[in-house]
Amino acid sequence: xxxxxxxxxxxxxxxxxxxxxxxxxxxxxxxxxxxxxxxxxxxxxxxxxxxxxxxxxxxxxxxxxxxxxxxxxxxxxxxxxxxxxxxxxxxxxxxxxxxxxxxxxxxxxxxxxxxxxxxxxxxxxxxxxxxxxxxxxxxxxxxxxxxxxxxxxxxxxxxxxxxxxxxxxxxxxxxxxxxxxxxxxxxxxxxxxxxxxxxxxxxxxxxxxxxxxxxxxxxxxxxxxxxxxxxxxxxxxxxxxxxxxxxxxxx
Numbered sequence: 001x002x003x004x005x006x007x008x009x010x011x012x013x014x015x016x017x018x019x020x021x022x023x024x025x026x027x028x029x030x031x032x033x034x035x036x037x038x039x040x041x042x043x044x045x046x047x048x049x050x051x052x053x054x055x056x057x058x059x060x061x062x063x064x065x066x067x068x069x070x071x072x073x074x075x076x077x078x079x080x081x082x083x084x085x086x087x088x089x090x091x092x093x094x095x096x097x098x099x100x101x102x103x104x105x106x107x108x109x110x111x112x113x114x115x116x117x118x119x120x121x122x123x124x125x126x127x128x129x130x131x132x133x134x135x136x137x138x139x140x141x142x143x144x145x146x147x148x149x150x151x152x153x154x155x156x157x158x159x160x161x162x163x164x165x166x167x168x169x170x171x172x173x174x175x176x177x178x179x180x181x182x183x184x185x186x187x188x189x190x191x192x193x194x195x196x197x198x199x200x201x202x203x204x205x206x207x208x209x210x211x212x213x214x215x216x217x218x219x220x221x222x223x224x225x226x227x228x229x230x231x232x233x234x235x236x237x238x239x240x241x242x243x244x245x246x247x248x249x250x251x
Contacts (some may be wrong), residue, residue, distance in 0.1 A: 002050035053130030065109035087153040106172035140179020175223040182227020
């Protein structure tokens with residue numbers, strides 16, 4: 001007897017785990033609009049001052065010269081007399097008068113020594129820096145003053161000069177300028193160095209021969225010699241990096 005067996009279809013494999021491997025549809029990418037970059041607050045620009053010592057000192061001299069030209073003459077005379085580096089003041093307040101006497105310009109701001117001050121100290125400061133230029137200037141101012149005033153005091157003590165010689169009007173920047181000329185000459189080429197020394201030294205010698213103010217004239221020559229004596233130092237300073245120039249922040 002024939003028997004009919006039910007036909008069974010083979011079971012399908014479980015593919016549920018494979019569905020996870022089918023890549024899904026990617027959602028369209030939304031690109032955010034570029035935002036404007038905020039300006040980065042970088043360092044503020046600096047205003048370079050190439051010769052700060054010379055310019056600052058010139059500003060002080062301009063103020064005192066303006067005051068001397070427009071203030072009450074009796075007040076100006078009193079202040080200048082109090083700043084004088086005569087023997088009496090050097091004996092009583094040496095540091096004060098040595099500093100105060102260098103704040104006035106004999107003959108006013110329009111005098112030739114003011115022009116020499118600006119030209120010579122600018123050239124010197126560019127080569128050796130402001131601090132070292134101030135050292136050269138002060139050496140000439142202080143040493144030349146002492147070299148001319150100390151003999152006066154000794155002469156008064158020895159009875160060779162009257163007591164009135166202890167009180168003479170002596171102020172100005174000329175000794176410092178003369179020393180700066182001598183120091184600057186050592187940094188120049190020979191074809192410029194020797195004509196500068198000859199011209200400036202010859203002018204000082206003419207003033208001395210005229211004998212109008214022998215103490216001051218001798219002081220100028222001494223200050224020039226002091227500046228020449230600084231050549232070993234200024235030449236060494238000129239080959240070394242000096243202090244950075246002053247920088248002022250701008251708003």
